Amino acid sequence: MEKRNFSRITFNVGTVIKWQDKSLKGEVENLSLQGMLARITDPLPTGEEVEITIYLTGVSPQIPINLQGEVIRSSEEGLALKFIKMNTDSFIHLRNIMAHNTGDSSKVMDELFSFIKHKQESVDNH
Incomplete structure (x- = not known):
């Protein structure tokens, strides 16, 4: 099991996961800078890349955060997704x-810098 490098928070907002020709609506259950768990009952294959939109509520107009992710786990709990790409605005949000x-x-910043340092060391060692 992969060690978590980021704090995880409970964060209940709407999300849409796009995979192939499907758009699956659900709700974010928890969130980190590295990934999220989404309450979506439709199973998706592990390892598949998906487009993720998280909708921030309480602001007008509603702010979408757009990311690319990978399905890490798919179960009755929902989809565990790892973020693999995001633009600067999405990262800042x-x-x-x-x-x-x-x-x-x-x-949060210490976790991010530690993660970046670890990734760079991995690249340097290969």
């Missing part, structure tokens, strides 16, 4: 969500 909900923006 996720970082702000995490900082606000954990109440510790320095911890």
